Amino acid sequence: MQVKRVGVVGCGLMGSGIAQVAALAGCEVIAREVTLELAQKGLARIHGSLAKLVEKGRLKAEEADAARARLKPTTSLADLKDCDLVVEAIVEDLDQKKRLFAELGKLCKRETILASNTSSFPIGEMADASGRPERFVGLHFFNPVPLMKLVEVIQGRKTLPDVVAAARSFGEACGKTPILAKDTPGFVVNRLLVPLLHEAVLMVERGDATFKDVDAGLELGCGHPMGPIKLLDYVGLDTTLSILEGWHARFPSEPAFKPSELLKRMVKEGKLGRKSGRGFYEWEGDKVKG
Ligand code: CAA
Ligand code: NAD
Numbered sequence: 001m002q003v004k005r006v007g008v009v010g011c012g013l014m015g016s017g018i019a020q021v022a023a024l025a026g027c028e029v030i031a032r033e034v035t036l037e038l039a040q041k042g043l044a045r046i047h048g049s050l051a052k053l054v055e056k057g058r059l060k061a062e063e064a065d066a067a068r069a070r071l072k073p074t075t076s077l078a079d080l081k082d083c084d085l086v087v088e089a090i091v092e093d094l095d096q097k098k099r100l101f102a103e104l105g106k107l108c109k110r111e112t113i114l115a116s117n118t119s120s121f122p123i124g125e126m127a128d129a130s131g132r133p134e135r136f137v138g139l140h141f142f143n144p145v146p147l148m149k150l151v152e153v154i155q156g157r158k159t160l161p162d163v164v165a166a167a168r169s170f171g172e173a174c175g176k177t178p179i180l181a182k183d184t185p186g187f188v189v190n191r192l193l194v195p196l197l198h199e200a201v202l203m204v205e206r207g208d209a210t211f212k213d214v215d216a217g218l219e220l221g222c223g224h225p226m227g228p229i230k231l232l233d234y235v236g237l238d239t240t241l242s243i244l245e246g247w248h249a250r251f252p253s254e255p256a257f258k259p260s261e262l263l264k265r266m267v268k269e270g271k272l273g274r275k276s277g278r279g280f281y282e283w284e285g286d287k288v289k290g
Contacts (some may be wrong), residue, residue: 003173007085011031012275015042015087017046018174019042020046020067026166028070030083059116063169072219084111091239107129113163114130117140120247139167152178158173197231201232238272
C-alpha cells in the first residue's frame with residue numbers, strides 16, 4: 001500500500017516536523033490541532049524550517065513551495081477520514097491517545113493505517129483502543145524531525161506485516177532510516193536516552209555538578225552534540241516527565257523511573273524548556289540565549 005494522503009494529529013514540536021517531512025515526500029497532508037490558532041502556529045514553524053533549509057541550500061525554493069501547498073490545517077478530526085495513514089503526535093498522555101484512537105478507528109476508512117509517535121507508551125494498548133490493532137503501528141520520529149535521520153517502526157503483537165512494510169516505506173520516503181523495534185518501554189532509543197537525561201537532572205538536584213558542567217561533560221568528553229540538560233530542554237521537560245510518570249506507574253519498583261522532584265517542580269512552574277522559552281536554560285526560538 002502506497003501512502004499518498006497523510007493525517008497528522010497534533011501540530012506541536014513533533015507533529016509539525018512530521019507534517020513537513022511527509023509534505024516534502026510528496027504526500028498531501030492534513031494537520032489537525034485543537035484550535036485553528038495552534039494549527040497556524042504549527043504551520044508557521046514548518047514555514048520557518050522550510051525557509052531555513054532553502055537558505056542553507058539543502059532544499060530548492062520550488063520544493064519548499066510545493067510542500068507548503070500540500071499542507072492543510074484543520075480542527076476537524078473528520079477531515080482525516082480518507083487518509084491512507086494517520087500519525088498521532090499529541091501530548092504524551094495515554095488516556096488522551098487511547099480516546100483519540102478510538103475515535104479515529106471509527107471514522108477512518110477501513111484501509112487507513114493508524115500510527116503513534118509516542119515516546120514511551122505501549123503500542124499494543126493504543127492499537128486495541130483503536131479497534132483495528134492489525135492496522136496499527138508505532139512510528140517514532142526524532143526531534144528535530146527535519147534533521148534527525150532515524151525513525152523507529154514498532155510492530156505491535158497484532159500488527160500485520162504489510163502494515164509494518166508500509167510504515168517503513170513511508171519513513172524512507174520521508175528521508176529517514178527505519179529501525180524495527182519491539183513494543184517495549186522506550187523501544188530502542190528512549191530506553192537508553194531517557195534514563196540518561198533523568199540521571200543528569202538527579203546529579204544537578206544532588207548538587208554533584210552545575211547543569212552547565214554536566215552538559216560540558218558529555219559534549220566535550222563524549223562528543224554529544226548537546227549535553228543531556230540542553231537536550232532535556234530541547235525535548236520538553238513536560239514530555240520527559242510524562243514519559244517517566246508513565247513508566248513509574250507501570251514499573252514502581254524500578255528506581256531509575258521515579259521522577260525527580262526538581263523535574264516535577266520545574267514543570268509545575270511552567271519551565272518546560274525551549275517550547276516555553278525557559279527550562280534550565282533560557283531560549284530564543286531554537287537557540288539558547290547568550
Ligand atoms: N529545520 C531546519 N533546519 C534546522 C532546524 C529545523 N528544525 N533546526 C536547526 N536547523 C539547522 C540550522 O539552521 C543549522 O544549519 P547549518 O548547519 O547549515 O548552519 C543546522 O541545522 C545546525 O543547527 P544549529 O546551529 O542550531 O545547532 P547544532 O549544530 O547544535 O545542530 C541539532 C542542531 C541538529 C539539533 C544538534 O544539536 C543535535 O543533533 N542535537 C541532538 C538532538 C537529539 O538528540 N535529538 C533526539 C531527541 S530525543 C527524541 O526525539 C525522542 C523522544 O521521544 C523524546
Ligand atoms: P507538543 O506539546 O509540542 O505538541 C503536542 C500538540 O498536540 C499540542 O500543540 C497540542 O495542542 C496538540 N494536541 C493535544 N491534543 C490534541 C488532539 N486531541 N488533537 C489534535 N491536537 C492535539 O509535544 P511534542 O513534543 O510534539 O510531542 C508530541 C508526541 O511526540 C508525544 O507523544 C511525545 O512523547 C512524542 N515525541 C516527542 C519528542 C520530543 O523531543 N519532544 C520526540 C519524539 C516523540
